[in-house]
Amino acid sequence: MKVLASFVLLLALVPAGAEELPRFPLTAKDGRFVPEMIEVPAAKKFRLVVTNEGPGPEEFESHELNREKVIPAGKTVEIIIGPLKPGTYSFFGEFHPKTANGRIVAK
Amino acid sequence: MFATAVIVFREVLEAAIVVGLVLAASQGLRRRGLWIGSGIAVGLGGSVVVAAFAGGIAAAAQGMGQELFNASVLFAAVGMLAWHNIWMARHGAALAKNINAVGRDVVAGLRPQYLLASVVGLAVLREGSEVVLFLYGIAIAQQDQASALWAGALLGFAVGAGSGYLLYLGLLRFAARYLFSVTGWLIALLAAGMAAQAAGFLVQADLLPPLRDPLWDTSGLLSQQSVLGNLLSVLVGYLDRPAGIQVFFYGITLTTILVLSHIYRPMRKRPTRTVSKFAGVANSE
Numbered sequence: 001m002k003v004l005a006s007f008v009l010l011l012a013l014v015p016a017g018a019e020e021l022p023r024f025p026l027t028a029k030d031g032r033f034v035p036e037m038i039e040v041p042a043a044k045k046f047r048l049v050v051t052n053e054g055p056g057p058e059e060f061e062s063h064e065l066n067r068e069k070v071i072p073a074g075k076t077v078e079i080i081i082g083p084l085k086p087g088t089y090s091f092f093g094e095f096h097p098k099t100a101n102g103r104i105v106a107k
Numbered sequence: 108m109f110a111t112a113v114i115v116f117r118e119v120l121e122a123a124i125v126v127g128l129v130l131a132a133s134q135g136l137r138r139r140g141l142w143i144g145s146g147i148a149v150g151l152g153g154s155v156v157v158a159a160f161a162g163g164i165a166a167a168a169q170g171m172g173q174e175l176f177n178a179s180v181l182f183a184a185v186g187m188l189a190w191h192n193i194w195m196a197r198h199g200a201a202l203a204k205n206i207n208a209v210g211r212d213v214v215a216g217l218r219p220q221y222l223l224a225s226v227v228g229l230a231v232l233r234e235g236s237e238v239v240l241f242l243y244g245i246a247i248a249q250q251d252q253a254s255a256l257w258a259g260a261l262l263g264f265a266v267g268a269g270s271g272y273l274l275y276l277g278l279l280r281f282a283a284r285y286l287f288s289v290t291g292w293l294i295a296l297l298a299a300g301m302a303a304q305a306a307g308f309l310v311q312a313d314l315l316p317p318l319r320d321p322l323w324d325t326s327g328l329l330s331q332q333s334v335l336g337n338l339l340s341v342l343v344g345y346l347d348r349p350a351g352i353q354v355f356f357y358g359i360t361l362t363t364i365l366v367l368s369h370i371y372r373p374m375r376k377r378p379t380r381t382v383s384k385f386a387g388v389a390n391s392e
Contacts, residue, residue: 003229007179010168010314056244057161059237063331066320066348067311069173070240072162078170080313095241098110 021080022046028060028071029053031096042086042106051076058100062091065104082106108252108259114241115263118234121341122150123271125230128297129223131278132191132290135202136220146224150231157236158243174312177233181305184229187222188298189364192291194222196368199287238264270338293342295364300344302360303353310350318351 022041026048027034040046052058054073061068065084071077084106093100126147133139157164157176164172195202238260245256281289309315326347329336339345344357 003179003183006182007175010175010179010309056247057240058244059240063326063348066307066350069311070161070165070237072165072240073244075162075165077165077173080311094114095244097114 023049023078026050026060026102027053028058028093028100030055031058031093031099033091033093033100033102036102038102038104040082040084040104040106043083045080045082048079048081048104049076050079057095059094060091061094062089062104064089065091067091068094108255108262111245111256111259112263112266115238115260116267117263117337118238118241119264119267120270120337122230122234123267123269124274124341125271125297126227127271127274128278128290128293129227130275131286132195132294133220133223134279134283134286139220139223142220142224143227146227147231150228151235153228153232154235154239157232158239161236161240168312171312171314174308178305178308178312180229180233181301181308184226185298185302185305185360187226187229188294188301189360189367191222191226192294192298192364193367193371195287195291196372198373199291200373203283203287291368295361295368296343298364299357299361300340300342303344303346303349303357306353306356307350310352315352318355320350321348322351322354324348 022044024038024040024046026038028050029052038048048060050060050069050071052071052073052075057070057072059068059070060077060079065081067079067081069077069079081104084104086106088103088105090101090103092102126143129143130139133143136142161173164176166172168175242260245253245260278286278290278293306315310317310320324347329339329345329347331337331340331345331347336345336347346353349357
């Protein structure tokens with residue numbers, strides 16, 4: 001009950017109109033990310049639009065970006081990132097940590 | 108196989124630590140096995156449901172449903188842990204005194220047992236749903252090394268659960284009068300760590316400002332991915348690259364629990380200087 005209550009409360013906090021942020025696509029497929037390098041502008045918030053073409057779920061994770069998000073198979077999720085300082089930030093797929101690796105380069 | 112074991116281990120460890128700590132904190136409680144067992148069972152059932160509806164949860168709240176769900180589960184657990192500690196501040200001394208006596212049932216009967224069962228359920232739910240998703244991924248991948256992957260998953264589960272059990276055994280080595288003091292501190296730190304994690308999810312959902320991200324970076328000194336760093340992150344909420352707001356939530360939660368436990372501790376006949384201000388139990392002299 002408490003979980004439900006706080007969930008509803010937090011839902012109410014979501015602003016009605018989502019901000020217009022630059023969007024960068026990323027695809028998870030067969031345990032890999034495509035592309036493995038994404039260039040983004042530094043000092044600007046952006047949305048990473050991650051599509052999982054499967055098979056199976058994937059979890060986008062980046063220690064450097066402080067982000068983790070599950071992407072169920074066949075779904076697309078958005079991850080808000082930044083503003084970043086210029087530099088390279090690596091990410092990986094937690095469910096395929098050996099093969100699913102990539103990096104975001106902020107310039 | 109070992110990669111799989113490590114993934115499952117990381118997820119299981121967090122829940123196992125919570126279960127081990129709750130088992131130690133509920134010493135002397137009547138039918139705690141039943142309560143905690145039910146918590147685990149409901150959590151496991153819930154994780155399958157959450158995993159099954161992962162798509163729907165992710166799509167909710169303009170795509171930020173997953174963050175809000177995680178934050179809600181964590182905040183609910185924080186509230187229950189805080190409540191437990193404040194309750195223990197008041198009744199812990201009596202419970203510790205009577206831990207092996209018949210009288211314990213009287214004291215224990217007063218205790219909101221469902222709190223701890225719910226905390227266990229929430230911890231299992233959150234970590235379990237990720238394990239379920241991961242295992243589901245293995246199951247449908249139909250690779251030829253599938254059996255090795257399953258063996259890895261089992262190994263990871265066993266080591267994770269074993270770590271929780273070791274924590275429980277370790278805590279039991281404390282004498283009864285110190286036990287609740289130690290578990291009180293550990294629960295306060297665990298709750299603070301969970302609040303910091305929840306704040307992280309709200310930053311990710313763009314609902315909270317990060318207030319400097321990261322506030323510090325000690326990943327070179329003690330990485331959160333190392334065995335020790337991982338254990339500390341689960342136990343006391345160590346973060347190697349925390350956002351400022353996470354540190355703020357950590358501090359507020361810890362302070363609130365300690366202050367409230369202090370306020371609600373039992374009245375004494377004579378004021379003493381050496382009374383412990385710690386969450387959990389006061390001196391039982």
